Amino acid sequence: MIETDILVIGGGPAGMTAALKAADNSAQVIIVEKYHQLGGQLIKQTHRFFGSKKEQAGIRGIEIAKKLTDRIKEHNNIKVLTEATAQGYYEDGILTVSQNNKVIKIKSKKLIIATGASEKMLSFKNNDLPGVYGAGAVQTLMNLYGILPGEKIVMVGAGNIGLIVTYQLLQAGVKVEAVIEASDKIGGYLVHASKIRRAGVPIYTNHSIKRAIGDRSVEAAEIVKLDNNWNEIKGTEKIIKADTICLAVGLRPLTDLLVQAGCEMAYIPELGGDVPLRDDNLKTTNNDIFVAGDTAGIEEATAAMLEGEIAGLKAVSEVGHLKNNIFSELKRLKDELKKLRSGPEGKVISQGIKKARGDSNAGKNRYTHLR
Amino acid sequence: MLEKTGIPTSDDINLVVPDKKRLESGPVAVIECFREIPCDPCFYSCPFEAIKEFDDINDKPKLDFVKCTGCKSCIAKCPGLAIFVVDYNKSTVSIPYELLPLPKKGDILEGLNREGKKVCNALVVSIKDPEKNDKTAVITIKVPQEYLMEVRNIKVGDQNGR
C-alpha cells in the first residue's frame, strides 16, 4: 500500500493545478491518470484559449498542457501514475488503482477528484452506426493521431465544442457540410461561429438530426426543422450526404467515484447534471474529499485551473504542511473565479454553483435511496 | 440575428468602425467582438495601449481610434480571430489565417465575405510568417475599396488537395 498526503484523480487542467499547488506547499502528491499522458482535454485543443492572460489566455491549449506537464516533472514530490485507472474508493479511505493488470492500494490524507466529463449521446435512428462519433473522438483522431476522421462531416451542436471542433476540422482539411443546432440560437461564443461562417460553413438553428443513413457506416444524415416546442416539422426533412456525424451535444460530469465515496450529490442542470455538493473551497460533504474542474460542473479550462488551485491549496492546508498563510491566496483565487463568472456567460453557472452549495433548490431527492 | 447566424449585421459592425475621416487618415483596427465573454489578451497585445484596459474581464474591447496606428500586432493575438486592420488609402485589409496551404505574395485569390461567399478578387500583398506568431499568419490583401468592410476571409484553391 502507498501512503501520501494528497491524491489527485485525473491529470487534466484541474488535477494538474491542484497537484502543483499542493506540491508547492510541500505536500507529497500522487496523480492518477488513465491516459498515457497528462493534460486531459488540453492535449487536443489547438485553438488559443480565452479567459485571463494571467491564467494562460491567448496560448494554445496544447501549449498550456505542455507547460503544466513540464512543471509537474520538475517537482520531486509529485508522483504521476499514467495508464492507471482509479477503480474504487473504500470506507476505510483507501482508493484502489488498476495499472498494468495490477491493483495498487493508495491511502491519502486528502483526495481531489478531477475526473472531468464525458460526452452526452443523442437519440436518433441508426445513431449506433460507425461514423457517428462524439466531438472529442474526432478531435482525438485529428489532433492526437493526425488521422482524417472523414471527408464530409455534419456537426450536431453549436455550443463551443461544436464550433471549435468544426474549425479544427477545417484546419485538418475536412469539409464540414453543416452545423445544426436544436435551439433557436447559437450556444457558443459568437466569434467561434463567425470564424466558421466566413469559411462558408452554414449553421442551421432550430434543426435536429432525425436519422443517420447508411448500411455499414454513415453515408448521409437526415436533418429536420423543429418548432418552438422542439417538435419535428413534417416536410422540412433534408438529407445531407456525409460520412461522419459528429455529436457535440453537451458534457456531463464523471462522478462515479464521488457517488461511491458517499459524497452528497444533487442534480443541477445548470452544471451539466449530477454533481457533488461542495463549499466554496471545493470541499464535498466528505471532509477529506475535494472536487475540481468539469467533475464539479461543466465549464471551461480557466475555471478548471482556478478550481484546481483552490482545492489543492485548501487540501494541503488541512494536511499541515503550509509555508505561508493561505487566506489571502485563497481569496485571490476565489475572486478571480467570481470575476470570470460575472459576465452574461457565467450567469447560468453561477446559479448552478449556488445550488451546489446546498441551497434548497438543489435536486437532491434523486439520491435519497443511497443513504 | 447574430445569435442565429453567427454573422454580425451592419448595425453590429457600425458600432466598431471609426468614422470616414479616421478611415481615410491611415490603417486602423476593427475589432469584431460583439458579446461579453471573459477574455482579455487583446489589451495586452497593443504596443500603443490603444485598447482600453478591462475593468471587468467580460467587457467588450474598446479601441481608441486615435491611438491605434494599424500596426496589426493585435490580429494574431485575439483568441477569437476577430480583429482585422483596414487601410483605406492602400485599399487593403489584413486578416488572421490558420489554414493550409498558405498563399504567396502576388497570388490572386477569392475574397470572401462574412458568409464565406466570394465578393471580389483579392491580391496578396504581404504575409506575416505564422511561425513568428505561434502559427497564426497575418495576410494583407488588396481588394476594391468598396469591399474593405466586407472581405474577411480568402479562399486558396482546394484545401483537400495538399
Add this chain to the structure above:
Amino acid sequence: MRIKKHPVLEFKRDKKITFTYNGKQIEAYQGETIAAALYAAGIRVLKASSKYDRPRGLFCAIGNCSSCHMVVDGIPNVKTCITKVKEGMVVQEEIGKGDLID
C-alpha cells in the same frame, strides 16, 4: 488517411510498426492506438453488436464507452482506442461478448 501537413500541429511518425487484423497485415506508426491505426487504414467497422449483429466502431475514442472492444493477442474486451500498437500484435474482431480467459 493520415494528415501530412497541418497548420498548427506536427505529427511525429518515426517508427513503422506492422500488426495483423483478422489475418491481414496493417501498417502503423509507433505511438498510434490500435483503433487509430485501423481507422487510418480505412477500417471503421470494428465488430458487430452481440444481439442484433449491427456494425460497431469507435464512439468516444478515449476509453469511456466500450464501443471499440476487440481481441488483442488472445485477450478479449480490449479497449482498442486507448491501447497502443506493438510490433506483431494480433488483433481480431470480437465475436459476441468475448470469452473470459480460463
